Amino acid sequence: MKTLIVYAHPEPKSLNGSLKDLAVSTLESAGHEVRVSDLYAMKWKAVVDAADYGPEASSPLKVALDSGRAFETGTLTPDVRAEQEKLLWADTIIFQFPLWWYTMPAILKGWVDRVFTYRFAYGVGEHTETKYGERYGEGTLAGKKALLSVTVGGPESHYAARGINGPIEDLLFPIHHGILYYPGIEALPPFLLYRVDRITDADFPDIAKAWEERLLTLESTEPIAFRRQNFGDYEIPSLQLREGLEPAGRTGFGLHLRG
């Protein structure tokens, strides 16, 4: 595999840092190529602004159109171009981050906001009567896989089907489906650690073993079975799921899973 690890934690000596380090050593020992985007170490600029699109940015700024023009003319900033190149190089992407306020830290959201430009990650493909662009299973990054490795402060029961925070699979749906699957990346089931503030050094060997097992079986892991957009499951252009396709009683985000 060619694996890109996108890592977002301010403390190298954190559990997130250890999991990132272990992923690098485990994958490299198994003969895989690994590149790391350590967003804190890179002092990643988290905020989209006109400076991202050079002197030709329009005024007033149009984020989508300006990012697409800069992508197509090769004039995005070097930091963003480097991340796009890494994404094109990789066949597998691992995101290592703590769950902060039920989603990714701002520095990682800013990586998405800036790297996933128009014409690269969205605004790709044609619109016809049977096709609403290339997205949700098609797109620039189709054929690649990604895994979220996420540390969570609360206990697992709070994130269960009836848990007060909401089911973890629903909390992660906007990332799995809306960010990854949208430009074509298949999302693998996440690697989740709960109640991490109570984890001690004595717990780490078991965690490390579980993480190594996930890492070494990535190629044979089935992705989350999201429905592809342009292959009959959705009305076009309303993009409503056709009646009768869902198992009885399934609603909400779960509608967008096959079978």
Added chain:
Amino acid sequence: MKTLIVYAHPEPKSLNGSLKDLAVSTLESAGHEVRVSDLYAMKWKAVVDAADYGPEASSPLKVALDSGRAFETGTLTPDVRAEQEKLLWADTIIFQFPLWWYTMPAILKGWVDRVFTYRFAYGVGEHTETKYGERYGEGTLAGKKALLSVTVGGPESHYAARGINGPIEDLLFPIHHGILYYPGIEALPPFLLYRVDRITDADFPDIAKAWEERLLTLESTEPIAFRRQNFGDYEIPSLQLREGLEPAGRTGFGLHLRG
């Protein structure tokens, strides 16, 4: 009302900028007090790091514990203290932002990550057999209300109950429930504009009228009816919703709505 507007868009001449300006003038004309946190104009630091917690930050950094200690000793950075003071001053908070990748822009997530510190927004209250801290309806910001005013690129049908992006109320649940209701803020139904890239100057008067109507009726608008944590609906400490409380067939995030 005492209204804080937290505004996150890089272009003052954008639709988001116009909605923010209209909110200020409409509320002030009606006799309300208004303060604005214009995150781009303030060059808001979006990224949590050790610099947030001063020379006494622990090494290795512990984000929760360090933020709580800095909060309690009054040594958070002045930018964060100013935002906490504004939140304590306000009775109503409006968040004005574009939906980027199905959630808020990084600069606004970074406002949450840095301002909602331990002991201020979480880690508040005692844990007993009948109480799991003060959160989800209780907490530092209890009694306040907030409204999300969000611009969306796609059409409304894509965000409907069967729409491919997922229902907009589920996409916003991690913000309404996980960020706002967690420290006690009641979330009002959002003000949403769809397909905003197609909006022209000719459309703005109707939009402005609808927005003014929402603004001038905020005080009489019923909040989203989330269930409070510590008042019998949830088992403690598992925080699973007690069996039988939900309307038939309701699952997922919708479980956490009353009645």
